[in-house]
Amino acid sequence: MAKRMLDHIEAISAAASAVAAFLAIAYAVHQVSESKRVSREATALQAHREYLALCVESPELSSSLMFAKGTVTLFDVRAHGSRKVDLRRVAARPSFIG
Known part of the structure; x- marks a missing residue:
């Protein structure tokens, strides 16, 4: 009986580990894509600021x-x-x- 209980606990912990690993990978992918988006937005805002400065000058x-x-x-x-x-x-x- 104790052996069966250990097998169930082992299966549950393996499934929980797999779910945790999947969630960690999904979170990492989300963070990378969000970082790229923020970087593109910051670059666009900087280019727009430089354009406005040039418009004031000329x-x-x-x-x-x-x-x-x-x-x-x-x-x-x-x-x-x-x-x-x-x-x-x-x-x-x-x-x-x-």
């Missing part, structure tokens, strides 16, 4: 209008001079940078 470069096709921005006027840029197009279009 506001003419921060406008999305600079990248629109077929448009002229104040950046074009400053870079190429007023002789090469049709200033009527600049004045007719609303601008966020000037």
Whole structure:
């Protein structure tokens, strides 16, 4: 009887050990994936902070209008001079940078 009881206790402890090992592995995988996510978020926030700092330093470069096709921005006027840029197009279009 004592031998049967020991066999049951041994089986229960083996199952408990297996469950504990599985939970430990699942927790480790979760921690690694969460660490990667936090790292990506921190990198993105740092890049955004640097972008905002550059926007403050050079506001003419921060406008999305600079990248629109077929448009002229104040950046074009400053870079190429007023002789090469049709200033009527600049004045007719609303601008966020000037």
